[in-house]
Amino acid sequence: MPSQPTIRDVAKKAGVGIGTVSRVLNNSPKVTPATRQAVLEAISALGFRPNSVARALPRKSRIHNLGVITQPFTSFYPFAQRLRGVQFALRELDAEYEVVLYNVSSLPHYEERLRTIVRTGAVDGLIIIDLDLFDEQKQMLRDANLPFVGINHFQDRDWPCVGTNNYEGGYLATRHLIDLGHRDIAYLGDLFVDLYEFNTSYERYSGFQRAMREHNLSVPEEYVRLGFHDYQIAKEQAADLFALPKPPTAVFVMSDNQAFGCLAAAREAGLRVPQDVSIIGYDDLEISLHVNLTTVHQHLELSGRMALEYLLQVLKGEDAVVPSLPPLEITRRGTTGPVSPGRKKR
Amino acid sequence: MPSQPTIRDVAKKAGVGIGTVSRVLNNSPKVTPATRQAVLEAISALGFRPNSVARALPRKSRIHNLGVITQPFTSFYPFAQRLRGVQFALRELDAEYEVVLYNVSSLPHYEERLRTIVRTGAVDGLIIIDLDLFDEQKQMLRDANLPFVGINHFQDRDWPCVGTNNYEGGYLATRHLIDLGHRDIAYLGDLFVDLYEFNTSYERYSGFQRAMREHNLSVPEEYVRLGFHDYQIAKEQAADLFALPKPPTAVFVMSDNQAFGCLAAAREAGLRVPQDVSIIGYDDLEISLHVNLTTVHQHLELSGRMALEYLLQVLKGEDAVVPSLPPLEITRRGTTGPVSPGRKKR
DNA sequence: TTGAGGAATGGAACCGCTTCCATACCATAA
DNA sequence: TTATGGTATGGAAGCGGTTCCATTCCTCAA
Numbered sequence: 139m140p141s142q143p144t145i146r147d148v149a150k151k152a153g154v155g156i157g158t159v160s161r162v163l164n165n166s167p168k169v170t171p172a173t174r175q176a177v178l179e180a181i182s183a184l185g186f187r188p189n190s191v192a193r194a195l196p197r198k199s200r201i202h203n204l205g206v207i208t209q210p211f212t213s214f215y216p217f218a219q220r221l222r223g224v225q226f227a228l229r230e231l232d233a234e235y236e237v238v239l240y241n242v243s244s245l246p247h248y249e250e251r252l253r254t255i256v257r258t259g260a261v262d263g264l265i266i267i268d269l270d271l272f273d274e275q276k277q278m279l280r281d282a283n284l285p286f287v288g289i290n291h292f293q294d295r296d297w298p299c300v301g302t303n304n305y306e307g308g309y310l311a312t313r314h315l316i317d318l319g320h321r322d323i324a325y326l327g328d329l330f331v332d333l334y335e336f337n338t339s340y341e342r343y344s345g346f347q348r349a350m351r352e353h354n355l356s357v358p359e360e361y362v363r364l365g366f367h368d369y370q371i372a373k374e375q376a377a378d379l380f381a382l383p384k385p386p387t388a389v390f391v392m393s394d395n396q397a398f399g400c401l402a403a404a405r406e407a408g409l410r411v412p413q414d415v416s417i418i419g420y421d422d423l424e425i426s427l428h429v430n431l432t433t434v435h436q437h438l439e440l441s442g443r444m445a446l447e448y449l450l451q452v453l454k455g456e457d458a459v460v461p462s463l464p465p466l467e468i469t470r471r472g473t474t475g476p477v478s479p480g481r482k483k484r
Numbered sequence: 485m486p487s488q489p490t491i492r493d494v495a496k497k498a499g500v501g502i503g504t505v506s507r508v509l510n511n512s513p514k515v516t517p518a519t520r521q522a523v524l525e526a527i528s529a530l531g532f533r534p535n536s537v538a539r540a541l542p543r544k545s546r547i548h549n550l551g552v553i554t555q556p557f558t559s560f561y562p563f564a565q566r567l568r569g570v571q572f573a574l575r576e577l578d579a580e581y582e583v584v585l586y587n588v589s590s591l592p593h594y595e596e597r598l599r600t601i602v603r604t605g606a607v608d609g610l611i612i613i614d615l616d617l618f619d620e621q622k623q624m625l626r627d628a629n630l631p632f633v634g635i636n637h638f639q640d641r642d643w644p645c646v647g648t649n650n651y652e653g654g655y656l657a658t659r660h661l662i663d664l665g666h667r668d669i670a671y672l673g674d675l676f677v678d679l680y681e682f683n684t685s686y687e688r689y690s691g692f693q694r695a696m697r698e699h700n701l702s703v704p705e706e707y708v709r710l711g712f713h714d715y716q717i718a719k720e721q722a723a724d725l726f727a728l729p730k731p732p733t734a735v736f737v738m739s740d741n742q743a744f745g746c747l748a749a750a751r752e753a754g755l756r757v758p759q760d761v762s763i764i765g766y767d768d769l770e771i772s773l774h775v776n777l778t779t780v781h782q783h784l785e786l787s788g789r790m791a792l793e794y795l796l797q798v799l800k801g802e803d804a805v806v807p808s809l810p811p812l813e814i815t816r817r818g819t820t821g822p823v824s825p826g827r828k829k830r
Numbered sequence: 831t832t833g834a835g836g837a838a839t840g841g842a843a844c845c846g847c848t849t850c851c852a853t854a855c856c857a858t859a860a
Numbered sequence: 861t862t863a864t865g866g867t868a869t870g871g872a873a874g875c876g877g878t879t880c881c882a883t884t885c886c887t888c889a890a
Contacts (some may be wrong), residue, residue, distance in 0.1 A: 155839060157840055210568075425771050468864080490846055507869090
């Protein structure tokens with residue numbers, strides 16, 4: 139018997155009926171101790187383990203699963219806060235759903251994963267975080283009648299997304315620095331197109347560029363530093379920036395994680411923050427409060443909550459519209475300040 | 485038809501057989517466009533959504549689920565790093581399991597959740613993080629033949645745990661401070677018994693006490709500060725500590741999260757770290773590197789990985805033993821240093 | 831001794847899908 | 861016209877459990 143033994147195998151082995159085995163499995167009181175004993179022995183002799191799927195089938199109230207699919211996460215990836223929003227809302231609303239977490243490590247992996255999810259019907263709804271949905275996949279999900287919602291930066295996609303506006307955020311962050319009197323502002327961020335064909339960095343950079351242009355400020359080529367999203371890499375890039383003959387007086391870093399690297403580079407270069415250099419991040423991670431980082435607040439937890447609420451409505455069969463997040467805002471803390479006169483170069 | 489329509493309802497409505505409906509659902513090519521169209525219309529007219537459970541049942545290769553059950557998490561809760569260890573290992577080993585995440589918000593909730601998991605057979609294995617398992621539950625899991633493993637601080641429990649030794653960790657941290665010349669050392673941590681009847685804080689405190697005793701150092705009552713695990717609360721407690729007539733020259737804080745609060749309090753009190761006061765945390769979160777915090781490294785990610793590997797072996801039917809984590813070690817960074825002579829009070 | 835009632839037990843029916851075999855249908859070739 | 865073969869389709873069987881009804885077996889009272 140190479141495959142998993144079933145309840146019938148157990149029944150045969152124990153010399154009882156399948157009903158009795160089921161009763162033992164479910165701790166029904168109406169089983170003789172002796173019988174129970176025999177069944178338990180058969181179970182462990184065969185290494186029987188009930189098939190969870192078959193078990194769930196006859197139940198009136200289904201167990202519902204919600205899939206959350208995203209890139210592999212590190213503690214700095216804002217994902218954790220979004221997921222928390224989902225979980226908290228789930229609890230508050232007392233929704234009978236469990237969260238199944240899917241991490242995909244590449245685009246092909248992502249597409250394959252979606253296909254599997256649809257094929258196996260593993261979940262009843264899907265929250266797609268920081269990933270795009272391509273036409274083929276979208277159609278597949280629709281055909282399968284599987285409700286889904288994204289959390290990302292799309293505001294006008296033809297699929298439901300709780301979206302944030304990176305362009306606006308980049309603009310706001312840069313305006314903040316300009317308003318403080320800075321003129322020599324650098325941009326530090328991810329490569330413009332990441333592994334998942336997301337262009338978050340480019341969008342934030344575009345907002346940065348727009349703000350600079352509006353104020354007739356130029357951005358020397360060496361003030362734009364792009365690299366893989368990583369603390370250490372950001373730190374190195376920032377060190378290069380600070381070693382320039384004419385270093386910037388402020389840096390807009392496209393993520394808090396990278397801003398931490400930038401902060402460390404400033405410290406090592408002997409620069410005081412914000413007296414010598416202002417640094418603004420993007421995300422407003424919880425930890426950023428403790429690091430006292432000025433940053434762009436993008437309602438991470440709220441985005442998870444909103445996505446969940448929308449999905450729940452759809453699942454209930456209600457007509458739902460994707461809610462809009464409140465506007466982005468700057469969380470002012472200690473890493474940005476007015477340009478210091480003694481340091482001003484022009 | 486109040487309950488969910490089934491594939492038979494769809495078939496009847498579309499005037500086709502159930503096989504055809506199934507074929508449409510599964511994108512089989514051998515369906516006439518006209519037929520497909522009719523079926524799709526019936527599907528959306530009825531609001532039909534395939535039952536994921538029933539769908540999964542007939543498949544040869546089951547979808548396997550691993551449950552991860554833990555307390556609700558914040559970004560500082562070391563849980564995230566543990567979960568990452570699990571996910572990474574899962575990917576590396578190419579294991580066909582998905583992770584189902586359960587957050588429980590109280591002890592009764594936890595017990596009920598376990599019962600539900602067993603009853604519904606929702607998962608094939610369970611990783612229990614930072615929660616104890618009581619006799620009744622343990623028996624229940626065993627009866628159900630549901631393999632489980634814990635990640636926590638138990639080293640000699642009668643159930644498999646990847647355990648860490650808090651007592652040892654507290655001792656090490658304190659020794660580190662004593663070796664640097666500190667004599668007036670405070671303890672800042674959680675209440676001794678938390679919501680889940682875990683006594684992590686007490687264990688670490690006991691290690692602290694032992695180290696102090698071994699060196700004939702006394703701990704004044706006001707040097708022991710306990711409070712709910714929270715940045716803000718820790719910050720307030722630390723502020724009280726620094727406002728004492730004779731403040732400590734070093735603080736052992738039982739978690740990095742609380743250590744961040746302590747650091748902030750020191751900053752606000754105008755104390756330089758480590759010149760005026762040394763601070764050591766516990767956990768070694770990723771972020772702690774960036775904050776340059778000296779702390780106790782407890783192999784968080786590795787613990788997730790080990791628990792997973794063990795569970796996978798058990799699921800394969802192999803005889804497995806729970807692996808031991810490598811010894812705890814101090815990660816020395818910038819927040820601890822020798823006691824500064826100018827400040828020494830005795 | 832007999833009948834009634836309760837408890838343990840066996841197993842058919844069923845949960846909602848997929849799969850596969852048999853059938854019906856159509857087009858083409860002879 | 862008939863034979864052939866390929867394709868779309870219907871629906872029975874089956875996935876591995878739970879549930880419930882019928883049956884058997886006891887025990888106890890009359």
